[in-house]
Amino acid sequence: MAQKPKVDPHVGRLGYLQALVTEFQETESQDAKEQVLANLANFAYDPNNYQYLRQLQVLDLFLDSLSEENETLVEFAIGGLCNLCPDRTNKEHILQAGGIPLITNCLSSPNEETVLSAVTTLIYLGSAGPGCHPELTALPLVQCMLRFSLSTNTRLRNLAQIFLEDLCSPSQVAEARSRQAHSALGIPLPRTAAPEQC
Incomplete structure (x- = not known):
């Protein structure tokens, strides 16, 4: 039955x-x-x-x-x-x-789909334009997106570039890039999305 x-x-x-x-x-x-x-x-x-x-x-x-x-x-x-x-x-x-920190934590997930959804969600949350939510352009997050933008994973690379272009000012990106050159701090890349960057 x-x-x-x-x-x-x-x-x-x-x-x-x-x-x-x-x-x-x-x-x-x-x-x-x-x-x-x-x-x-x-x-x-x-x-x-x-x-x-x-x-x-x-x-x-x-x-x-x-x-x-x-x-x-x-x-x-x-x-x-x-x-x-x-x-x-x-x-x-x-x-x-208080969703931004919870979503940001997902960026270090080993699951590629989780990371892609997290980046997309952050882009949606910041769609009101640069400067609306300072948490979204905090230095570690911008540095993380800079690393993602170098990924061999096309989807992750493209999403990271959209984030940097749509949510960040050129000066924020420049500062993150400059600080990144002198620091190993930040959010690690997901293992499945860009293993060569770990």
């Missing part, structure tokens, strides 16, 4: 998302958590779901999951935030909730 699915898709969009959130919070299974977070990240891609996801505090769930030791959960959480970031209200919530 086939098992009945845990979530009934006929309960409506809000009810379905609520059931996913409840399952994520209640399950002890890491596999189930990963599957639920992947589903929520996919729902975050559709602007029609933004209101429901805010109502159910899924943005905070994603932010909290960035601190998990499970790399797969972190990957899906940053992917979900990346999907939500084009929306101004979601962007403001992430910024007000």
